[in-house]
Amino acid sequence: MATTTIVGSVLANLVLGLAFVVGGARNGTSHDEGEPGWPLWLALTMLAVAGVAAAFVSDWFVAGLTPAISALHISQAFAGLVIVAIAGNAVENVVGIQLAYRNQPDHALQVILQSPVQIVMMVAPALVLLSPVVGASFTLVLPPLLLVVLLVAVVVAVVAVQDGDSTWLESGAMITLYAMTATAFWWG
Numbered sequence: 001m002a003t004t005t006i007v008g009s010v011l012a013n014l015v016l017g018l019a020f021v022v023g024g025a026r027n028g029t030s031h032d033e034g035e036p037g038w039p040l041w042l043a044l045t046m047l048a049v050a051g052v053a054a055a056f057v058s059d060w061f062v063a064g065l066t067p068a069i070s071a072l073h074i075s076q077a078f079a080g081l082v083i084v085a086i087a088g089n090a091v092e093n094v095v096g097i098q099l100a101y102r103n104q105p106d107h108a109l110q111v112i113l114q115s116p117v118q119i120v121m122m123v124a125p126a127l128v129l130l131s132p133v134v135g136a137s138f139t140l141v142l143p144p145l146l147l148v149v150l151l152v153a154v155v156v157a158v159v160a161v162q163d164g165d166s167t168w169l170e171s172g173a174m175i176t177l178y179a180m181t182a183t184a185f186w187w188g
Contacts, residue, residue, distance in 0.1 A: 011125070011129070016121060018122070058088075061084070061087060062084075065079060065083065065084070074186075075185065075186065077185045078182065078185045078186045081146075081181070081182075081185050082181075082182045082185060082186075089115060092111055092112055092115045093112065095108075095111050096108040096109075096111045096112040099111060105166065109161060113157070113161070124140065128140060145184060145185075149181050149184070152177060153177060153181075156173055156174060156177050157174070160173070160174060
């Protein structure tokens with residue numbers, strides 16, 4: 001009964017995530033009006049190639065990070081939630097900063113905020129469903145510290161973007177939240 005409920009919830013979230021991506025692709029235009037977009041086959045091919053390349057780079061990164069984790073006595077939680085997260089989101093962050101510099105704050109915000117939404121709605125449910133296939137165990141049962149961090153991060157993000165303005169204080173609050181989270185997982 002509990003397994004069926006979990007699988008059903010995960011599948012529902014995955015379907016909602018796919019609908020979110022498809023709806024966003026239909027409604028949004030990421031290229032200039034005069035500039036033609038890629039054909040669908042080319043976009044899907046590039047996405048597949050980039051996905052495979054990212055898997056190899058991720059494996060190399062983790063293999064290189066493992067000795068440093070041991071030598072510096074870094075907890076695996078800190079390594080995964082801080083070091084790997086910074087490295088994994090570097091591209092989105094750089095693109096977001098470039099878009100903000102070009103005075104395109106709406107696009108910058110979309111790029112930066114859509115990555116965690118896609119992870120929550122698509123990657124996590126897919127990992128839950130695929131983990132038994134590879135002999136692993138992955139659930140969405142999270143420790144209390146991580147749940148509190150997620151809740152506070154959502155509240156701070158909503159408060160920061162709700163009014164449509166960006167201030168140094170809101171940016172400082174986000175950086176402080178990240179530093180507090182990193183500190184908690186360093187010792188946690």
